[in-house]
Amino acid sequence: MADLKRARIKDVAEQAGVSMMTVSRVLNQDAKVSPKTRDKVMAVVEKMGYRPNVSARRLASGKSFxxxxxxxxxxxAYISQFLLSALHSSRNAGYHLIVEKANDQIDxxxxxxxxxxxxxxxxxxxLLPPLCDNQAIIDVLTHAAIPxxxxxxxxxxxxxxxICMDDYQASFELTEMLIKQxxxxxxxxxxxxxxGVSRLRYQGYLDALRSNQIVVPPEYVEQGSFTYQSGMNAGQNLxxxxxxxxxxxxxNDDMAAAVISIAQVKGLDIPNDVAIVGFDDTQVAKIVWPNISTVRQPIDEMAQMAISILASTKFEKLNxxxxxxxxxxxxFQIIERGSSQLISAK
Structure with a gap:
């Protein structure tokens, strides 16, 4: 086992065959370091179990990390997956992540x-949705010059x-998958x-129906709120x-899982009586039965990229x-599982 107490930046530099300055630049996510050098240094860092002295890093860089x-x-489900990935990514980047849940009162x-x-x-x-569009929060960060x-x-x-994905196109393709079935x-x-993604997903659904000359009655559209309970209410109505x-x-998958539970209570066979699909491909899509056909949103990759963007400091000066x-x-990726299948015309 590597001796965490004795591993120093000098040891990493010698083992990797680079200068201590280069090791420091790698650890501080300097974009000017080549991928080859970065990979070589990080391999040694992992092998030696090296952890930089946080106090020294703060003094040298003027950052809090x-x-x-x-x-x-x-x-x-979405929040849990994003947070776990962000925590792991921030640790790898040498940062500590402080997580805050917004209060119902904006003040x-x-x-x-x-x-x-x-x-x-x-x-x-x-900033995760919907806070990513909250003008009051954005104004505070902008005024304080916080990236x-x-x-x-x-x-x-x-x-x-x-960071985003094409929610409209994903919903269009998922709806077309059902149509083709x-x-x-x-x-x-x-x-x-x-x-905003709710509107994009709804529009993708509508346009897929229209492009296939399919008209559905107004009662086929229910308002949810991305919660399991709202999915149960909507599923009961539908x-x-x-x-x-x-x-x-x-x-989303939370609401799809709720609809599955309602269908099962009503004695309906899934997918023969009713096919049910969701969105996100969170853990819940894989643990309910039948497993949920869904859109795989790259949640882990989004979290990793968010940390990488902030750690790189590239966007500190937007000009x-x-x-x-x-x-x-x-x-994104369409994932077919047991909650949907090819059927004869109904």
Whole structure:
């Protein structure tokens, strides 16, 4: 086992065949270090179990090596997956992640943000939806000159670096998958109205129906809020219709799992009586039965990229970057599982 107490930056430099300055630049995410050198140094760091002296790093760099993450998302599965990945990534980057849940009262949330800035002295902030579009929070960070990265914002896309996926296209393709399986009576449960992705997913669903000349009645669309309970309420309404849908597309996995539970209570066979699909591919999609067909949103990659962007310091001066460089779009994947299948025309 590596001796954590005795491993020094000098030892890492000698083992990697580079200077101590190069090791320091690698640990501080300096973009000018070549990938080959970075990989070589990090391999030695891991092998020797080296951990930099935090106090020394702070004195030398003028940074706190604390990052803040602010969330107010009703989906527990989404938040859990994002936080775990962000915590792991921040540790690998040599940072500590401070996680704060937003308060129902915006004034108290603003106070928490100011404490992160003034007391904890965070080097940067990650804003998850819907807080990524909260103007009051954005104003506080901008005024304090704190770099921030937003995940899935809906407005002011030239304001900061942001990370997203094509929610519209993913929903379009997921709905088309159901259509190709023979479904025409496809219902949708809309997500949280405070999040722009809900509108994009709903629009993708509508456009997929229209492009295939499919018209569904208004009662096939239910308003949810990305929570399990809202999925149960919507599922109860949809599956109680006299002419119930043969497929239901819930805008996230939490709501899809809830619809599955309602269907099972009603004695319906999934997917033969009703197919159910979700969105995100969180852990819940793999633990309910049948497993949920869904869109794999790159949640882990989004968290990793958010940490990487802040650690790189590239976007500390936005005047030096183009608008196109602020946008980071990650790929999605349609995942077919047991909750949907090919059917004959119904």
């Amino acid at each position: 604390f990052l803040g993450l602010l969330y107010d998302n009703p989906s527990d 108290k949330t603003i106070t928490s943000v100011k404490e992160l800035i003034e007391v904890t002295q965070v080097d940067g902030m990650i 921030f990265v937003r995940v899935a914002p809906d407005t002011q896309l030239a304001l900061s670096p942001y 023979g479904h025409k009576k496809i219902a949708h449960i809309i997500g949280d109205t405070k999040q 599956l109680s219709l006299a002419d119930r849908p043969t497929a239901i597309f819930a805008a 030096d970057v183009s608008v196109s460089e602020l946008r980071h779009v990650l790929d």
